[in-house]
Amino acid sequence: MKFASFPFLFLVCFCSWGQKDKKIDSAVIAKYKTKVIQYINPKPDSALYYIKKSFKVAQKSSYQKGIADTEYLYAQYFRRTQQTDSALYYFQSSARRSENEKYNIGAAIAYNGLCRNLYLLSKFKDAEFACDKALLNINNEDELSYMTKADTYTALGTIYKQQDFIKKAQMYFLKVDSMHIKKSLRPDVIAAAYQNLGNIYLGFDDFNLAESYYVKANNQFEKLPAAAAEYYMSTNNVELGKLYFKQQKLNLADSILTQSQKFFFKIKDLSNAAEIGTTLGLIKLKKNKIEEAETHFTESFEFYKEFKFNLQAATNALELAKLSLLKNSLQKALSWSQVGIQLNKSINNSIIKKDLAFVLADIYIQLGEHEKANNFNEIGYKIKDSLSQIQIAETIKEIEGKYQTEQRDEEIKSLKAENELAQQQKKNQRNLLVAGLGFTTLAGIFLFLLFRNRQKTNKKLKELDTAKSNFFANISHEFRTPLTLILNPIDAAIADPSLSDNKREQFIVAKRNSDRLLSLVNQLLDLSKIDAGQLKLHIQKGNIQNIISGLAESFKYSAEQHNISYKLNIEKRKEESWFDKDALEKIVVNLLSNAMKYTPKDGDITFNSVIENNTLLLRVKNTGVGFTKSELENIFMRFYQTDAQNEGTGIGLALVKELVELHKGTINVDSESKEWVCFSVSLPIDENSFKDEEFINATANITSSYKVPLMEESEVIDDEFEASHKPILLIVEDNNDVRSLLKQNFESDYNILTASNGQIGIDLAIERVPDIIISDIMMPVKDGVFLTKTLKNNELTSHIPIILLTAKAGDKNELEGIEIGADDYLTKPFSSKILKAKVSNLIAIRHKLQSRYSQEIVLTPKDIAVTNLEEQFLNKVQQVLETKLIESSFNVENFSKAVGMSRMQLHRKIKALTGLSASEFVRSQRLKLAAQLLKTSDINISQVGYSVGFNDHSYFAKCFKDTYKCTPTEYAKKHESS
Known part of the structure; x- marks a missing residue:
């Protein structure tokens, strides 16, 4: 187990944020670091948020120790997310800054982290040197220094173990155990040593001793906070799974490892997941599930190869070679063996070398090449003999026995000393009793104040956590709006x-x-695609110089604004070339943007673009401050900035380099005179330079940028809506300009209501009951999700169609919008035509429903209701009509009171469902009841009107004729025969 979780991370609270240090709010920074500890393993992106907050506080006060500490946290984040180059950079930067400040413990901690990062990359000599530097910087015996020394010993032990120097590795792990007996170490530090000792004994098939150390490790991990304990115990379960595999408890091993792998995939800890995959492959192989085994080995190999973990990659290549040999795929087995040999060259692991030699011997025997087979067999046995595994195992046992004896002797001495002290302690206890009572009182007061302060702090941290979540969600929103x-x-x-x-x-x-x-x-x-290896070329044919010319021309205005001499030398060509348009645009735009950013007023920028031998040659040269040799070496490193005060993220040039290399090209930078900088790019543009799958059928064109002025805020509530036959549209949007834009698009066909947040929108919807609502999702006070849930669960407004607008693209977000009850969903930036069509369609659907409802002879809620709430409302209306409809005094006023609504709310609700006003609806229901009576009853025709609530026969006859196109008498005669 590499122990990739980095137990040392709990030392992030190390900082000596003293009271004399430039008035830094140490309490706030300490809380940020506590959050980093909480999130770094289960939710690394959340940890990054607090790291940035901590860095801002330290940088604002120019507190170099604080900056060094935060650089260490950045390194931890990049290490956790497998961004090893960035992790190395920040570990080195933290170490250098700490040494410059004579901040020894900070330097020790940074070098410890650097050591661990290097041994994961199989750079063992460099890792050992970094650990030695860490130990040299530890010159105190305080608790933090003691922990750091112990953790560095564990790191050194891991380095030697990975190189098969087992005896030396064991010595360092036992040193840590001795330190723990002398003075208790923090749980994660001592547990790491126990876990590694378990691994050593597992390697020699001493299952009982191995398991005892794993149990010891778990006992320590259980003492950690819940989230951390779950993570570290999962790492230990990986080792237990390997133990059960070696004991042939295959089902138990399979179960515990599969569960652990799911956990690591869930928190995106791919390093541990890949390690589990290797062992699962061995288990599946034992169960004769060859295809599943091959899948596990291949997935683990690809991860380790991508992140340059050569030892682990070589191990999986070896297993794939064995598996291919088992399947009698001899050429494939030979290929995997060669891959393993190449990977092992940088680490020279004897066990892997020995196993590969024996595999190659077996391959060549089956190929009939016996001389080669004998040679590899000879190599394998020589390595096996040199390892002297039996002798090493016996030595290990001897060391363990000696260590246990020394440990018992130490315990005996300790007991004697304790006995001598016991008598003296009894005398002291009486004197301490009185002092203890006073101290207890003071401590109680102190703890009460501390508890109250902690409550306040926790509340603030929750607010910060919420702010963090909103921040990430708002990024997309602020771009797209x-x-x-x-x-x-x-x-x-x-x-x-x-x-x-x-x-x-x-x-x-x-x-x-x-x-x-x-x-x-x-x-x-989508930048993460680069790190995930998902960014692919999309090669198309086009006039590359025309596109470059268009891109370069777009910078002329910026150059004029800054009084910069901007010269373009772009070769005119009619011939078309093969290239990736998006990659080319990003390369050109980033290089020119970089030049514009760092060229002073009255400076010069020259841009050249020529084609020679099917190769595009770009050259961007600008005056200004040049780069030092050190800066030139790091200029393409991600997140690197020559000056911490510079604007930007430090990824522009790194992105350019990655895109150039993806395009099979090269990029160089020159800055000899320190007065100018020149970037040179070479890109192949002929068809033969690219693979078949990299081509697309498209013609490249050019794009650029534009900005529009803001519009004035407009808030309209028309009191004359009821006089208009236009549908009422409620627009809920917090951005003034988007709200005004939507209003302008719809005001010719709709009566418009507007609201600037979800709460105002809810209030307006309940008060005015509009025909349709368009709402943004992300808004202050109450958001669009809350608005939708509230209105869809309100009997008064449940029928109103709602269209949600959001800046968050993706099927998942669209599904969320539909699931909360929205009728439709549109992603910003949206097309006005599409939005109008959606609104029109939803209104048309409502009109069809109204037509159906209005034709019902009597209300049948279950047949016509769209939702449960509409059914509930219609049931309520049905009950009122059954008891009140035949009363001549029953009017809209009585109707609205009976259903618990205002007259206008009832009017809008009934209108939305049936297309009729409330009074028309009552009259319609009375006429339908009259028609029923005329068809089925022998009642006197003159009495029918009075029976259904009309108090004037003439008015009843007129209304009946208007609706059914005949008098009541004629209607009755028509239906006599039926």
Whole structure:
């Protein structure tokens, strides 16, 4: 087990944030670090949020020790998320900064982290050197220094164990155990040593001793906070699974490892998941499930190979070679063996070398090449003899026995000393009793104050946690909302037939640039594809120089604004080339943006683009402050910035380099005179440079950017709505400009109500009962989700169709919107035409339902209700009508009181369901009842009107004729025969 969880992380509370240190709010930073500890293993992205907060506090006060500590936390985050290069950079930066500040314990901790990161990459010499540096910086005997020393011994033991120096590894792990006996170590530190000792004894098939150490490790892990305990005990379960496998308890091993792997996949700890995959492969092989075994080995190999964990990758290559040999796939077995040999060159692991030699011997025997088989057999046995495993195992036992004896001797001495002290302690106890009572009183007061303060702190931390969640959700929202405001007015302007050709051309350019901006936003949100290895080339044919020219021209205005001399030398070509348009755009735009950012006023930028021998050569040169040799070496490193005060994220040039290499090209930077910087890019653009699967059928075009002015806020509630026959549309949107845009799009066909947040929207919907609602999801006070749930669960408003607008793209978010009761869902930036069509369709569906309801002879709620709440409302109406309809005094006022609504609310609800006003609905129901009586009863026709609630026969006859196109008498005669 690599112990990838990094037990040392619990040392992040190490910082000596003293009271004299530049008035830094140490309590806030300590709380941030507590959150980092809580989240780093189960939720690393949450930990990153608090790391950034901590860094801002330290940087604001220019407190170098605090910055060094936070760089260490950044390194931990990148290590946890398998971004090893970034982790190395931050460990090194933290160590250097700490040494410059003579902050010895900070340097020791950073070097410890660097050591662990390096041995995962199988860079054992460098890792050993880093651990030695950590120990050199420990020059105190305080608790933190003691813990750091113990944890560094564990790291050194792991280094030697991975190189098969078992005796030396065991010595360091037992040193940690001795330190624990002398002075208790923190649970995660001593547990790491126990776990590694268990691994050593498992390697020599001493199952009882191995299990005893694993149990010891779990006993320590149980003392940690719940989330951390679950994580670390899961790492220990991996070792127990290996133990059960070796004991041939295959089902038990399979069960515990499968469960642990699910846990690690859930928290995206792919390193531990891959390690489990290797053991599961061995288990499946034992169960003769060959295909499942091959899948596990292959998945683990691919992970380890990608992240350069050569030892583990070589181990899986070895297992795949054995498996291929078992399947009689000799060439495949030979190929996997060669892969294993290449990977093992950098680590020179004797056991892997020995096993590969024996596998190759078996392969060549089956291929009939006996001379080669004999050679590899000879190599294998030589390595096996040199290892002297039996002798090593006996030595290990001897060390363990000696250690146990020394431990017992120490315990005897300790007991004697304790006995001598016992008598003296009795005398002291009397004196301490009085002092203890006073101290207890003071401690009680102190604990009460501490408890109250902790409650306040916990409340603040919950608020910070909520703020963090909102922050990540708002990123997408804040990108897409402005794009909506850009695209809609442009579309409207282009569609205007009165627009001049010159103006239309300008808007087409703006449209093209806006589309490109949207494309860049989407690419920004998908940057993780690079790390996941999911970013693929999309090669297409086009005039590459025309596209480059268009991109370069878009920077002219910026150059003029900053008084920069901007020279373009772009070779004109008619021939088309093969390239990835998106990759090319990002390369050119990032390089030119970088040049614009760092070129001073009155400076110079030169951009050259030529094609030679089917290769595109780009050159961006700008004046300004050049780079040092050290800066040039790190300039393409992700998150690297030459000056911490510079704007940006430090990923632009790193992204350029990755895209250039993805495009089979190269990039170089030169800055000899320290007065200028020059980036040179070489990209192949011929068809033969790319694989078949990298081509797409498309022609490349050009895009750019544009910004529109903001509109004034508009809030409209029309009191004359009832006089209009237009449907009422309620728009709920917190952004003034989007709200105004929506109002302008719909006001010609709808009466508009607007609300600036979800709560106002709910209040307006209940008061005015609109025909349809368009609502944003992310809003202050109450959001669109709350609005939808509230209105869909309110009898008065449950029938109202709701369309949700959101900046969060993806099927999952759309499904969430539909599941909470929304009738439709649209992602920003949206098309006005599509939104209008959706609104119109939902209104049309409502009209069809109204038509059906209005034709019902009597209300039958279960047949006509769309939702349970509508059925509930119609049942209530039915009950009222059954008891009150025939009363001549029954009117709309009585009706509204009977169903618990205002007159207007009842009117809007009935209108929405049937298309009739409340009074028309009552009259309609009375006429339907009269028609029923005329068909089925012998009652006198003159009495029918009075029987159903009309108090004027003439008025009844008129209404009946208007509805049924005949008098009551004629209607009765028509239905006599039936």
